[in-house]
Amino acid sequence: MARTQGSHSEITGPRVREAAMRLFARHGFAAVSMRQIATEVGVQAGALYNYTPDKQSLLFDLMREHMDALLDAWQQEDPGGTDARARLEAFTRFHIRFNTRRADAVFVSYMELRNLTGENFAAVTELRRIYETRLEEILRAGQDAGVFTLAEPRITAMAVIALLTGVNTWYRDAGRLKLDEVETLYWDMVRRLVGG
Amino acid sequence: MARTQGSHSEITGPRVREAAMRLFARHGFAAVSMRQIATEVGVQAGALYNYTPDKQSLLFDLMREHMDALLDAWQQEDPGGTDARARLEAFTRFHIRFNTRRADAVFVSYMELRNLTGENFAAVTELRRIYETRLEEILRAGQDAGVFTLAEPRITAMAVIALLTGVNTWYRDAGRLKLDEVETLYWDMVRRLVGG
DNA sequence: GTCTATAATGGGATAGAC
DNA sequence: GTCTATCCCATTATAGAC
Structure with a gap:
């Protein structure tokens, strides 16, 4: 899921939300790390903070x-x-x-x-x-x-x-x-x- | 809940289990730390490992x-x-x-x-x-x-x-x-x- | 918008003294 | 059986380059 640098806001936002929902359901909110969500989406953890505070x-x-x-x-x-x-x-x-x-x-x-x-x-x-x-x-x-x-x-x-x-x-x-x-x-x- | 050193196995065991159950229910398994359980019971975290591997x-x-x-x-x-x-x-x-x-x-x-x-x-x-x-x-x-x-x-x-x-x-x-x-x-x- | 790097904190589990 | 101290690793969130 490696991704080169660049701008992908229209597609990354929904992908973050879908990945988070699936992982939260599977493992529980507290058990899921921002890194796991990022990996699923194909970005680095820091990039998630463009979509949620x-x-x-x-x-x-x-x-x-x-x-x-x-x-x-x-x-x-x-x-x-x-x-x-x-x-x-x-x-x-x-x-x-x-x-x-x-x-x-x-x-x-x-x-x-x-x-x-x-x-x-x-x-x-x-x-x-x-x-x-x-x-x-x-x-x-x-x-x-x-x-x-x-x-x-x-x-x-x-x-x-x-x-x-x-x-x-x-x-x-x-x-x-x-x-x-x-x-x-x-x-x-x-x-x-x-x-x- | 400070507790001096000593042997308390008959009462600590059940207390660990009760505290863990209450905390797991309230916050979720992944969100609860062994330190939190220990604090609730009134022992140090290391002591919990006498009651669970x-x-x-x-x-x-x-x-x-x-x-x-x-x-x-x-x-x-x-x-x-x-x-x-x-x-x-x-x-x-x-x-x-x-x-x-x-x-x-x-x-x-x-x-x-x-x-x-x-x-x-x-x-x-x-x-x-x-x-x-x-x-x-x-x-x-x-x-x-x-x-x-x-x-x-x-x-x-x-x-x-x-x-x-x-x-x-x-x-x-x-x-x-x-x-x-x-x-x-x-x-x-x-x-x-x-x-x- | 994403990256790399890092700060600051807290996690599970173990070692050895008492 | 419990304590203190610690190892080692993961965590959230931020800073600054690109």
């Missing part, structure tokens, strides 16, 4: 952008309307598809919360809370409409998210089940769980 | 013993017999109770898998697989007896475990709900999820 900011930016992308993508896919059951199915399928395609980012955004400084932690946690609330509102709407039966909408929302994110621990693209079949299996579980 | 073994022992304790505890609590529904309720309540009481160990045993060397990783993963299989067998028994309706017992087992372990992300002893109420809420979700 420090290692902490690199982690934080990766996590915040993942959460932003998650919220934006759901806003695009949410069918809205008054059919809570249809929205919950859309959420279920969306969450599985989005998260299995970005397993590294999901892993890092959960595992490395403890390595964020105080205000960075608060920022990422707030985005997570907003996402949980999106689901909670669907559950409340369904409850009000009489199509769901659940005692605690907030807890049910967190339970459903934990259930769905769990797909990442076993799903593999080359596995027996296609993603579409996995979505259907989990939608079946979610549907029954909410008493729909 | 190296840092990696310390992590592995903590994880393996947690998994052993989990399997042993369930073996004690499993009512056995032919009532799959009763066994599933027992499993649900057991899993929540055991895991919320040992949040640090649960966190470490999942997050730090990637910091285990090859054969240590395989050993812990095998224990995890065995635990999943305990639940899977209950689900299959219930399916055969016609009290559960589920398409994929293995996947359902992993889904239920993810759902239940998710309690750890929000449950606090001082919170609004008592643990017993949480167990009941989740048993309600699990019961419906398996079509019982």
Whole structure:
């Protein structure tokens, strides 16, 4: 991966971020050195500081952008309307598809919360809370409409998210089940769980 | 935490393990130094090597013993017999109770898998697989007896475990709900999820 | 924008005294 | 069993040449 001197900002930036995400997911933030990231990208360690003021900011930016992308993508896919059951199915399928395609980012955004400084932690946690609330509102709407039966909408929302994110621990693209079949299996579980 | 010289093996050993578990959970394995653990215990760093050959073994022992304790505890609590529904309720309540009481160990045993060397990783993963299989067998028994309706017992087992372990992300002893109420809420979700 | 070189600090692990 | 002292190496981040 030797690289001669020169200017490569348009391509180096994304490469730094991709390498950092992959390495953080594989070995953990604290276990990965700036030198390792640089080697992966094909530059010297010092050059990374053209793209991040420090290692902490690199982690934080990766996590915040993942959460932003998650919220934006759901806003695009949410069918809205008054059919809570249809929205919950859309959420279920969306969450599985989005998260299995970005397993590294999901892993890092959960595992490395403890390595964020105080205000960075608060920022990422707030985005997570907003996402949980999106689901909670669907559950409340369904409850009000009489199509769901659940005692605690907030807890049910967190339970459903934990259930769905769990797909990442076993799903593999080359596995027996296609993603579409996995979505259907989990939608079946979610549907029954909410008493729909 | 200054400590004079002397022999304290019976108490230092457990203290090393408790401090390591707490620090690993809070900051991550790679981010915690042997010096930090020693400070927490009140000894010098060199003294830790009376209790572990190296840092990696310390992590592995903590994880393996947690998994052993989990399997042993369930073996004690499993009512056995032919009532799959009763066994599933027992499993649900057991899993929540055991895991919320040992949040640090649960966190470490999942997050730090990637910091285990090859054969240590395989050993812990095998224990995890065995635990999943305990639940899977209950689900299959219930399916055969016609009290559960589920398409994929293995996947359902992993889904239920993810759902239940998710309690750890929000449950606090001082919170609004008592643990017993949480167990009941989740048993309600699990019961419906398996079509019982 | 990237390089080389380096400053300043801290890491895991060991040796030998007590 | 614990201490002090230390070896050797890696770390993040910066400085200045190109």
